[in-house]
């Protein structure tokens with residue numbers, strides 16, 4: 014039985030349709046069966062030609078293995094890819110009534126879908142079988158005259174020739190088996206691997222052809238039946254060779270669940286989801302089968318597990334690409350050793366049919382499955398097309414379309430022409446199926462031109478063997494043993510010992526003598542297969558090496574960049590460390606300076622610890638009968654100096670008169686017609702020229718007394734350490750307050766001590782104050798030189814301000830400077846109302862007999878002028894040094910002014926004008 018000669022021609026004819034080309038002449042002589050092609054096919058293309066099915070049907074060949082008639086025995090057909098075409102009966106696939114969309118349709122896995130009722134379709138067909146290798150596809154007639162006019166230029170009929178065989182609708186499964194599967198089985202049993210793929214639109218009968226049903230088994234069950242019947246027959250006939258065979262079956266499907274990429278599911282019982290890694294499927298179970306019942310049961314389980322669902326086009330549509338592998342492992346019993354002679358794998362792929370959304374009515378998840386199915390079919394076709402174009406024009410590279418789907422990755426060897434494959438196309442002949450059928454025939458018919466001229470059957474075997482190695486579980490893999498001949502070849506290549514080589518040659522020759530020529534041939538083919546496997550392995554290693562090299566380059570570049578960054582950071586770190594060192598040195602120097610200063614301070618502190626306290630104990634001030642305010646110095650002032658200064662200060666000249674009371678200099682000042690005489694003590698009285706007589710109206714609304722001792726002034730500072738650097742008497746622009754203060758400073762310390770009193774007046778009161786100031790305009794300065802002792806000089810240099818209480822001179826500096834040294838009251842050139850007290854420069858030793866240590870240290874606060882005045886008026890009973898909280902609260906009318914000020918004002922008001 015030979016297949017018809019392939020004439021891979023596909024012609025498209027325009028209206029009016031011409032007569033389809035006669036099938037090739039070889040078809041008439043190709044088979045023992047007579048294919049009576051309807052000669053009127055062209056004349057009546059819409060009718061299916063009567064097909065003498067009985068002639069095509071072979072005698073029941075499944076019961077006994079037919080004589081080997083592999084495709085390789087044929088001359089021309091063996092060179093080309095065999096493409097069969099099977100036409101499904103028109104009414105074989107009734108369609109469901111309702112639309113099983115993704116929402117309401119149920120994914121059927123492990124269940125049989127409800128069989129829809131038979132729907133009576135149109136009687137028209139679009140495909141007729143011309144011959145055993147030719148069909149004519151005719152477009153259905155237009156539905157309306159308009160569309161008929163539009164479609165007048167359309168292709169009306171197409172003739173497709175060159176199929177290996179065309180199975181008409183009436184063809185039965187055994188016939189298909191005999192023509193398609195049987196030759197593959199022959200090759201398989203002789204140790205060659207092959208692939209059978211069913212392609213076609215949905216519902217065209219792919220699954221029916223491959224698996225069939227219990228009443229009408231398909232290719233797989235028939236193949237298994239034949240395999241085991243052959244094995245049983247051989248066993249009954251006392252095995253004709255020494256290569257008992259062991260069969261294994263593995264099944265899996267590639268599916269896509271809700272469009273989440275492709276997945277692989279092992280269809281064997283207890284099979285789980287698998288993963289593909291570097292073109293190999295990991296963990297795929299391979300079940301050894303020893304009987305037909307086991308094999309059928311296993312396949313049935315797999316089919317129940319397969320993903321199916323109902324669509325408009327098929328009530329039990331396959332939603333996955335199903336692949337079943339039947340592996341035959343041959344073993345040699347030579348010398349009693351259980352030696353494997355290699356394996357052949359028969360792979361059967363039932364692809365999910367291409368779908369059109371309009372026809373299937375799929376929605377939701379069904380639609381996503383359709384996309385996956387169509388995509389896989391497209392990639393599969395692209396691979397074959399690329400192979401064809403590459404064969405036509407070798408300069409065209411073979412595209413790597415196989416990478417785009419798991420199915421094509423798995424079948425790469427077949428799709429790149431290294432292994433032989435067989436296609437069986439299934440189509441539906443109905444008019445409604447015209448588009449699907451036309452699409453399939455147009456796409457797939459060119460595949461017939463794919464040639465296997467360079468096909469090496471043994472390499473194919475070895476490649477399949479390599480693939481099998483990846484399929485088999487590790488435990489199965491361990492069972493495999495190296496062939497003796499392979500070991501011998503390897504040892505021959507590797508051994509340098511001639512003696513051992515000779516001995517091995519003797520052994521090999523002995524073995525070869527024992528082995529029959531067919532066995533030797535098979536063994537040699539196994540060796541070549543092993544070598545081919547190694548070459549493939551080296552290819553993989555080379556690819557891995559390239560990847561590793563590229564990764565190494567990337568890591569090197571990354572390391573270089575990282576090194577540069579680290580170097581920069583190191584440099585910055587060094588710079589920072591240098592800066593830190595410099596700062597440390599600077600800090601050390603500063604610390605030393607601080608230490609030296611502290612030492613000096615300690616020395617000074619220890620030196621001045623026994624000196625007199627700094628400030629005046631009390632401010633002596635009294636008002637005499639003439640209501641004159643006097644300020645006195647305990648020592649006799651230099652009248653010359655006083656005169657000279659007073660002459661430059663018209664105000665003091667006019668209003669302040671030094672009063673000679675014995676040895677005392679008394680300074681009086683007129684406050685609004687009242688003379689206030691400052692007492693005996695050495696006092697620098699600086700008062701605000703406020704018209705206190707007008708205070709009956711009580712313009713004074715408040716006062717603030719402040720006496721701040723700055724931190725830098727130590728309690729043991731002596732007067733010689735302090736300078737009065739200013740006395741301020743000022744009226745600010747708001748004309749509502751008047752303040753005056755004494756400002757002292759020590760040359761040793763930058764801090765200042767300031768005592769001040771601030772009086773706040775109402776605007777009414779200010780008017781008079783302002784007037785008073787206007788009257789006193791021109792007052793420049795006053796010098797109390799007249800109140801100082803004669804040793805002082807009226808110099809503008811710095812001096813020491815000494816203040817004394819009413820108990821006499823209590824303040825002495827270095828005991829050489831006279832108390833109450835010369836000071837100069839100068840008007841600040843910028844602020845006319847501001848007076849400065851400057852000490853005369855001469856620092857004469859004070860030879861006073863005063864004993865500073867006798868002075869109490871408790872009263873160091875410089876008393877405000879008002880308090881001092883009040884003290885003078887009221888006597889020592891008023892203790893202004895009491896803490897504020899101990900003092901009686903100010904009266905309601907005081908509104909916050911100090912007790913001293915209020916009392917003073919009251920007192921002054923009580924004075925007779």
Ligand SMILES: Nc1ncnc2c1ncn2[C@@H]1O[C@H](COP(=O)(O)OP(=O)(O)OP(=O)(O)O)[C@@H](O)[C@H]1O
Pocket residue numbers: 100101102105106107182213214215216217218219220221222327329330331332364365366367439
């Ligand atoms: N040659 C045939 N003879 C009788 N019945 C057939 C034939 N081909 C197909 N059928 C019937 O048509 C229906 C659909 O067939 P099948 O399921 O095999 O199509 P399919 O191509 O596998 O579809 P899908 O790709 O959707 O899985 C089935 O009920 C099947 O029994």
